[in-house]
Amino acid sequence: MNITELFKKLAPASHNNATTVKRLGWLNRFGPLLALLLVYGFFALLNARIVTFMALETIIQQSVIVGVAALGMTMVIISAGIDLSAGSIIAMSSVVVALLIQSLGLSPILAVLGCLLVAAMLGFINGMLITRLRMVPFIVTLGMMLAVRGFAKGLARGMPVNVEPTWLNELLATLPPDQKWLLIPPGGWLMLFLAVIIAGFLRYTPLGRHIYAVGSNEQTARLCGVDVERVKQFVYAAAGAFAGLAGIMLTSYQEQGDPTGAVGMELDIIAAVVIGGGSLSGGEGSILGSLVGAIIMTVIRTGSQLNGWPTWVTQVVTGVVIIIAVVVDRLRHRHLA
């Protein structure tokens, strides 16, 4: 049985009644979660160590940076855009937060706010270039990717910026024994909290609905009185801010601001969104899906390491999973259309 037939079995005759539509809706929403369980189960069969609390903690710990940035990227992708500068903004923020603490001696909380502001500004510039100059997001953010990376290196003079430990470093640190009741590091909880907020924002607020409308059909949105430019502006600024937060997490994790960190991470972030059901043609994507997408990639990496597989295998498996995710998505659409 080929995969198309399999899919037909899973989702029979969608046009016949309302319950199949509901069932498909369920499949759409929880498809990525199902995939996560499959991947996780697969590695669990190979090596039971992946089901320990410690492994779980590690998986979340390593998913947070991509996951947080994916919150912003999800909004960008839903609006039918793309942000290739995410990785560079992460590095930039990592450097900025370190410098603010180390060189300017700001308190961590002020440093975090300042850093988020800088990152949001960078995203805002993306948005300005895209909406005012009517440039293609791919090109604008590709340019920004290089420019911001350059600035980050310049700021840090090409060297990592060391930071003295503060409470910031506990965001992604492995939990000390007396705090094991937290289950996952505070940064993980922060990510989940923000995810709930953003998911609610996307689903229940006019601006959130407008992001979907702009991505699904920009002309329709404009016809319906949606301020398309403002929506895009918001989306890129938000993506910048979330990349900024991811950068802070990176500094927290590595205990230094790293101008050469997160190279190519924008692709991991985009992959997380796509695995989670986001469509690069816009109008689709979910926060839950994107987080699950980020976690799936970490599970593959962690699982491979636990089994002692070489890195190249991990990369091949991750690549294949991304392609499968997109293929399944295509099939699902073909079936519904």
Add this chain to the structure above:
Amino acid sequence: MAEPSVNMHSPQSPRLEMRRITKHFGATVALSQVDFSVAAGEVHALVGENGAGKSTLMKVLSGAHQPDEGTMYLDGQSFVPRSPLDARHEQVAMIYQELSLAPHLSVEENILLGMEPTNKWGLVRWEEVRARTLETLAQFGHAEIEPQRRAGDLPVSARQLVEIARALAVGCRVLILDEPTSSLSREDIERLFEIIKKLKEQGLSIIYISHFLEEVQRIADRVTVLLDGTVVKTCDISTVTPGEIVQMMVGRTVEELYPRSTRTPGETALMIENLGGNKMPESASLTLYRGEVLGIFGLVGAGRTELLRAIFGIDPVRQGQIRIGTITGPASPKARWRQGVGMLSEDRQEEGLALDLSLAENITLSRLKGLGPLGLVLPQHQQRATQRWVEGLDIHCLTSVQKVVELSGGNQQKVALARLLQHDVDVLLLDEPTRGIDVAAKAKIYQVIDELASGTGTTGRKPKAVLMISSYLPELLGVCDRVAVMHRGRLCEARPVKDLDEHQLMLAATGESGVA
């Protein structure tokens, strides 16, 4: 219908015969037991409302669809095209409504595309391409089209000729013309008719699909009327009047199709003066009152759509005044919605609807306020609001969270219209509200327009103002109270429909006489 009626045009067995063609799409029956035939040297008109099955029938003939039942014969031989390419090899060619030339290639490259003559090295023999192009173009008296010109640079009428030339260059027994005149000027239509006559004399069989019954009467020998996938009648064109054809096409009387409650014009809802856009419109003035339906007629490219878009703030305004109620001046679509103006786009696929979103999202998109506490949008509220219009407009769907792309054209259009009703606008700008939809959906939309203008029915008690663009004259005369004609960016004064007829409007639209 299988036995040929008294027909001097088919002395022998027909060139093409389609017998008992049936085609299903899922649960819908697109064609049911359709018999259709064309003789050599005959022009056979195929008419019917949208969704009647004309294009499905032609797609079966041109190999794009395979019939579920039925047989076809071409010059007595069994004809089973598996693909459009197959049909082309059998010399059955279709000229589509949307022209399908490659705009970056030259005329000659287009004409011989896919069958370029080559020499023994596999290189294209350009002299022969040129010669055959010139020969074909000369064959129907259009030697003035230069073979080297880029197809995209030609005017629409010339591009159509190139398409026909392409069909002839390959050799052609049956030529299908799908709405060939919809984007042509009157002059070009005459020239096309000359060509059709010439081709007919050469013994070609021509299937002519058109909405314009006048044309059908002039050019066709026989006519077949389709309704809901079945043949209502096939007969000699001389034995029926256009009125009878219309009746057969819609399957109901004109009064049933265009209801007309008492409408009383009230206060001014929209006034524009000397309005001009970037290119179009040049200058337009009109006054629209509550409680009336004002129609705008014109050819494609006359600037009607641009006028509506300028009023609605999508396109920039160059000059002139727009007054909505008491508010003057141009505005954005957002401001227009707030002022109680809504627009239905002519292009529901590209602009009117977000096809991948649900009915509920589409219907509530222009006004997300009031769908939950604290400015939040609650899906249950969206769905409840939608349910009202699903029932009120008789939208056939499974649930209100279904994606709009899964609905039929008529139901999609109802969704697009429901957005204006849900927003409860006072001024409705409707651009081709019934384009490409089936008769039942049309009838429903006419009914809703009447209810809006008269303030009856489910759409609210206060009469609304409706400004409606259409290219379909019977519809304008049936639905509107007044009609204004637009010609080359200029809008003539609106006149009551009782003083107008189709002929006058057509003349005015082509600039041959001003209705003013």
